[in-house]
Amino acid sequence: MKYTYTIMLLLFMLQLRAQDNDLMALLNDNTEDPVIYAEATFKGSRLINGHTVQTRKAKAFEFLISHRFGRLNSGAYELFGIDGANIRLGFEYGLSDRITIGLGRNSFEKTFDTFFKLKLLRQSKGRKVMPISLAYLTSAALKSLKGQEGFNTTASKLVYTHQLLIARKFSSLFSMQLMPTLVHRNQILEDQENSDVYALGVGGRLKMSQRISLNAEYYYRFDVPEADTNYNSIAVGVDIETGGHVFQLHLTNSRSMIEKGFITETSGDFFNGDVHFGFNVSRVF
Missing domain, CATH: 1.20.5 (Single alpha-helices involved in coiled-coils or other helix-helix interfaces)
Known part of the structure; x- marks a missing residue:
């Protein structure tokens, strides 16, 4: 026993x-060995013209004002671009920490746009290692400008964009992002345009101080028709953070402030002086 x-x-x-x-x-x-997520890969939802991998926090609301002046080389008659200014007002809302929706209206070509952004992966280290952050963006744009020959129906004026945002924060000072993109246009001008435009964007952020960073962005288009007279979009700028605001000042050859415009319809040659000064101002509530 x-x-x-x-x-x-x-x-x-x-x-x-x-x-x-x-x-x-x-x-x-x-x-x-906790999970440590990369924070503030970029300071805002926009790199310069295009989106970043950042999404809004759940129930957070952002008001975004984007402004582009005319070309700086337009001369004194146009007051070096001031007379040709256009503006976009945008509203964005976080349905969750990973999902952001938004809509806006651009005075250029009187364009309405809406988007949906979903964060799929978050860069992390520690017990869970993920080398990148990844988000999917889809958007639609409707050009409501009247008198467009050949664009007589609502469907013919619609343009859709699908984009992957692949970002990595390499250090506290430097972040980089790749943006493989597909832009689909329901109707085009024959021989001058492709219905489907494939592009690859690349951008980066270099932090100069606690509140200031330098940004750059470039989009390369593939299989461009010989009759296409547009250029690839280039932009350089600076971010200035002041409390709840982020001011973005930049130079770009793109006049439009949405994907369907700056990726497929940039008519200016950056290296020939066709440069627009612009700024973005955002406020998160």
Whole structure:
């Protein structure tokens, strides 16, 4: 009988030891090697013209004002671009920490736009390693300008964009993003345009101080028709953060402030002086 008690006591002690080991392993997982997510890969939802991988926090509302003047080389008669200014007003809302929706209206070509952005992956280290952040963006734009020959129906004026936003924060000072993009136009001008435009964007952010960073952005279009007279979009700028506001000042050869415009319809040559000064101002509530 005493052997039975001895065996039971040994089993009980082994069970306690196993539970103790499991508890210590759990504590080690939670304290010694936590998951650390990359924060503020970019300061705002826009790099310059295009979106960043950043999404709004759940129930956060953002009001975004984007402004583009005319070309700086337009001369004194146009007051070096001031007379040719256009503006976009945008509203964005975080349905969750990973989902942002938005809509806007651009005075250029009287264009309405809407978008949906979903963050699929978050860059992290520690117990869970993920080298990149990844988001999917889809948007639609409707040019409501009257008198467009050949564009007589609502469907013919619609343009859709699909984009992957692939970003990595390499250090506290430097972040980079790739943007493979598809722009689909329901109706085009024959021989001058493609219905589907494939492009690859690349952009980066270099932090200069606690509140100031330098940004750059470039979009390369593939398989451009010979009759197409447009150029690839180029933009350089600076971000200035002041409390709840982010001011973005930049130079770009693109007049439009949405994907269907600056990726497929940039008519200016950046290196020939066809440069627009612009700014974005955002406020998060």
